[in-house]
Amino acid sequence: MTAITDNFDLYLRGFGYTIALFVVSGIGSLLLGTFLVAMRVGPIAIMRSAAAVYVTVVRNTPLVVVFAFFAFAAPMLGITFGFLDVEIGQFEFSSLFGSAVVSLTLYTSTFVCEALRSGINAVPLGQAEAARAIGLTFGGTMTQVVLPQAFRASVPPLASVQIALLKNTSVAAVFGIAEAVYQMRALTNNYASERTVIFVCFAAGYVVLVELLSFAANRIERRWRIA
């Protein structure tokens, strides 16, 4: 137990980075996912295909490979995050954090797009027909009628995608971000005899976060339930 109690600040810092990655990437993925789904169901064929290709390719690529691409290839394209240098208390958010967030956002947004698409398909046909009947354009139909209802219907799959994102932040450990799994490996290396206790403590941290998120998703779903 000494491993955790002596290094409690590292434990908290690790989860702090986890939460930070989750919050920023979560918001980003929701925004980008909405944009993607609009392209996916829109009237312009080339946008539909482009979005479909992007979603299919990225969904079938392991997250590690997406991260690796961003770590290696993006700097060659001139996309570094050198401008990022925020410090909040003990946490440093630098270029590594920036590229991790971008990788997570790009990957998760494809799943958000699919979740929203299932939500859109759940909106009754009559709604869209009525919207057309009163003369709304595609943009109007989407923003005023379809998307609000689609969001409600997609809360369960969206929640599961965001929970997956929370767990996927652990992949940032492979690329140098000192979040929870990185700290767990470091502590296990230094306190090899206590590895089971360390594992249970970190697992408990994740279980708590996942349960909180689930609970919040359940509440939202219940409040927004249509029928």
Place this chain on the structure above:
Amino acid sequence: MRRLKLGMAAAALMVAGSALAACGDAGSDSEGRDVEAESDCDGKFDDGTRMAELADAGEINVGVKYDQPGLGFKGATDDVPAGFDIEIAKILVADLCIDPTGDGVNWVETISDNREPFLEEGKVDLVLASYSITDDRRKVVGQTGPYMITGQQLLVPADSDVESIEDLQGEQVCSVTGSTSIDRINEKGAKGVGFDSYSECVQKVLDGTVKAMSTDGSILAGFAAQNEGELKVVGDAFSEELIGVGYSKDLPEMCEWINGVLEDSYDDGAWADAFELTLGPSGVETPDPPAVEPCQ
């Protein structure tokens, strides 16, 4: 009809693939030194010592790096790793009458972070993996040597005006997780950022994600030589690291034996040979072998 099309597509791919596969000629064979095992170990070691056990068993587990070119690296098509650490390990193994290039040697990949756990658990008998000797580490494992003394320097882009570690106060400097280099960087006021291998750091310096990377000067020289004209090594050595051999703390008799073999290799030129073969090609001059510390 669709099946026929799919079948034809598959066949075409296979033909193209095999045609292409005949084209390439990449890769080369990296051979290490020829080290012959000692032939007679009967009674060479006292009964009950770990060395006697290992010599009798004819098997040994050695932990080395697989991802540090020049020190310990195993390419995709190589069967065994190669590098300076491996060469010194071969000398040690040969002294136990085990053929260094044979099946008796089980090379195990160790990364900086797990060198101590591997020794503590008995997963490896020896560790030669850029292993700096520190008091902290000596509390949990046995370390002896050194067989290499390194000075920590900086690798920066060729057009950078960084001259020493003082110029990098508060800036990010890259090195390997769990190495002493990171601690030294932080001590000097810069921010140490850890990655799993030096090559990744080099990449970060090349594309400007970090301002500099820091580790032993001879490793840096190797990288500078590989990326001609794009990188340079600067700064005086701002810390000195003693690279030694790790062994289990429960087996203190290993210390004398290791020291003995190392000193022999200094005398008969094997150490210098190994250095020239592995680190020499990057243009580093072969230094004098370091003085081995007495066992504690």
Place this chain on the structure above:
Amino acid sequence: MSANVLFDAPGPKTAARHRAYAIVTAVALVAVLAWVIYRFNEKGQFESSKWEVFVTPDYVRVLLVDGLLKTLQMAATAIIGAVAFGVVFGVGKLSDHAWVRVPSALVVEFFRAVPVLLLMVFTWYWLGINADNSSYWAVVLALTAYNGAVLAEVLRAGINAVPKGQSEAAYAIGMRKNQVMRLVQMPQAVKIMLPAIISQCIVALKDTALGIYVLAPGLTYVARQIYLDPQFNNRVPTMFVVAVLYVSVNLLLTLLATWLQKRYAGEKKIDLAAARGPRNPER
């Protein structure tokens, strides 16, 4: 809802506007692609020395055998284990006996909430003693546990999706719960579950790439060996080839899943996603 309810058949003005948008998008896409290729070219990523590795027979063999085959092996072993794990704990969760049901539920919830990478790191250290293949088995065991927990939920959903009349009839002719489960419900449930099992295969395959953090063999490991080699120094081409391999295999698996869905579960298309509940992420 089909997409063409969202917008009418375009009239001449709209058609012209759509054409304009389409052209702008096409130009933008081509421009981005061209810029990316240009930048990579500037950095010398298209030099033959960087790509030559992938047509050299030795390296191709290593890439495909030590890399891809190993990865597929790990994924296959994990899935078989996961199916077994899923059956055991899924049936456990449906048990009438609380002393079986509650622990099964706890085990399943635990392994679904913990990230796979955490499981891999712990299993690696736990197996670490004198196990030569500890990395390989760390990956396989972690994937078995995680996918097993997911499949346990899928099994539960599958069994609940079997028409109620089936089990009622079975009870009516005097079968006990065990027999009903074994002889009537499971076979039908498995048919319904097949697409979900395949999609977990895809998840397992993608997650084997995480093994790099515990030094496990496989495609990402071989890729690392290639690009770290000072002779090649070709990160971008290597990652590109690896991505192509992963995507191809996954697309093949998706095709398989779709075909299975059509062939076996045609009559009974259950909404597995809803039945699984919000806590079962499809990654």
